[in-house]
Amino acid sequence: MPPGSTVFSVSNRPQPTRIQYGANLSAAFQFRLQLALADFKGIQATVAREAGLQLAKVDTERPQPPSDLPN
Helix, strand or coil, rough: CCCEEEEEECCCCCCEEEEECHHHHHHHHHHHHHHHHHHHHHCHHHHHHHHHHHHHHHHHCCCCCCCCCCC
16 A cells, blocks of 8 residues: 555445545544544543653653753
């Protein structure tokens, strides 16, 4: 499957449905799809908690600026 596309199996259709949105929108589309599925499944709090943990991990891995920069 090329970047920037998603395939869905829909119960009332014999063939999978493919949505193409382009590679430049891939991250935004996947994030919104995850939120929509969380809402549908009623697990918004779990998804929000996992996102918070991922953000905290990114913050701990952020490099520190050099201490010898001139003012």
